[in-house]
Amino acid sequence: MVATRSPVIKAALEAAVRAPSPHNSQPWIFELAQDVVDLVLDEERILEVCDPDGREARLACGAALFNMELAIAAAGRVADVELAPERDRPSLLARVKPGPRHRPSPAERRLVAAVPRRFSNRRPFTEQAVPPAVRSAMVQAAHEEGAGLVLLDEHGLLEPVAGLIRRADHIQNQDEAFRAELRVWAKGHGGDDGVPDFAGGPRSAGGLLPVRHFIGSEETRVFERDPLVAVLTTPSDGSLSQVRAGRAMQRVLLAATGAGMSASFYSQPMEIPSTRGELRALLGGADHPQTVFRLGYGYPGVPTPRRSIDAVVRERRVSR
Numbered sequence: 001m002v003a004t005r006s007p008v009i010k011a012a013l014e015a016a017v018r019a020p021s022p023h024n025s026q027p028w029i030f031e032l033a034q035d036v037v038d039l040v041l042d043e044e045r046i047l048e049v050c051d052p053d054g055r056e057a058r059l060a061c062g063a064a065l066f067n068m069e070l071a072i073a074a075a076g077r078v079a080d081v082e083l084a085p086e087r088d089r090p091s092l093l094a095r096v097k098p099g100p101r102h103r104p105s106p107a108e109r110r111l112v113a114a115v116p117r118r119f120s121n122r123r124p125f126t127e128q129a130v131p132p133a134v135r136s137a138m139v140q141a142a143h144e145e146g147a148g149l150v151l152l153d154e155h156g157l158l159e160p161v162a163g164l165i166r167r168a169d170h171i172q173n174q175d176e177a178f179r180a181e182l183r184v185w186a187k188g189h190g191g192d193d194g195v196p197d198f199a200g201g202p203r204s205a206g207g208l209l210p211v212r213h214f215i216g217s218e219e220t221r222v223f224e225r226d227p228l229v230a231v232l233t234t235p236s237d238g239s240l241s242q243v244r245a246g247r248a249m250q251r252v253l254l255a256a257t258g259a260g261m262s263a264s265f266y267s268q269p270m271e272i273p274s275t276r277g278e279l280r281a282l283l284g285g286a287d288h289p290q291t292v293f294r295l296g297y298g299y300p301g302v303p304t305p306r307r308s309i310d311a312v313v314r315e316r317r318v319s320r
């Protein structure tokens with residue numbers, strides 16, 4: 001066990017591990033040296049089939065980083081963050097330490113309060129429309145982190161992107177390697193990672209937007225008629241852009257949670273190079289799509305488990 005006596009670091013780590021990750025793989029390690037936290041990509045937890053380049057794992061780590069920054073700010077310190085601090089160690093994504101004293105803003109307090117409440121809601125949402133002001137707030141949240149958020153219905157893109165999601169979903173489900181990987185992470189994997197049954201969603205009647213099917217149940221339900229589906233984009237791609245995209249993704253998800261909304265992901269077209277290219281082309285070909293999610297007003301749910309802090313923290317040798 002790696003002890004930290006700093007309540008700020010403890011709060012940062014507790015927030016970090018609540019980040020979303022593909023199949024709840026939790027692909028992060030936190031190396032501690034006194035009050036400095038190194039966020040390291042755990043390459044052994046990258047999903048070989050869905051995410052061979054580790055792009056989604058870096059998004060997850062970016063989300064964990066954002067949670068850490070928020071928790072440090074909420075604890076009354078500026079989060080001092082250096083991205084990719086060691087050129088020759090690409091798995092070291094960020095170095096974080098509490099900086100000078102800081103008065104947390106009401107927005108920071110709201111976002112940090114949303115960290116333990118956010119969860120992926122794969123069930124149907126209500127028909128309640130997301131008001132224009134809330135839509136704008138989601139777009140603004142992405143902009144604050146240097147990303148874009150394309151609300152598909154505002155661009156006449158829901159149908160074509162939904163078609164892409166269905167096609168990619170079909171391709172993945174034909175692939176035995178994909179199904180085998182999903183089986184490994186479904187049913188709660190080791191109990192403290194993976195996607196437990198209770199977090200799965202039913203199949204969508206009519207099938208406009210196929211939810212990734214983690215559970216054995218064949219239950220079918222009618223989903224909301226006019227889903228709000230959004231694509232998060234970045235102006236460039238690459239390891240650092242993906243970490244930044246993860247930050248933006250998490251800011252949007254927490255802002256949505258704070259506004260009483262739910263979200264769930266549709267990564268199918270992102271995980272196949274050809275459909276990812278098609279998605280980029282549909283969006284105009286300039287920015288890089290990083291993740292696709294649905295926002296709306298869902299029903300309460302239960303957060304999924306995480307590995308303990310002790311399991312994801314190790315000591316950093318400072319002599320390096």
Ligand SMILES: Cc1cc2nc3c(=O)[nH]c(=O)nc-3n(C[C@H](O)[C@H](O)[C@H](O)COP(=O)(O)O)c2cc1C
Pocket residue numbers: 018019020021022023024025056057059060118119120121122194195199211212264265266267268291303304
């Ligand atoms: C980059 C990324 C991609 C994801 N893609 C999907 C997806 O395609 N389908 C899905 O149901 N969940 C997806 N998820 C959600 C994860 O399965 C979820 O975050 C994880 O199981 C932890 O649960 P929680 O979000 O409820 O905390 C994705 C999460 C991340 C970070």
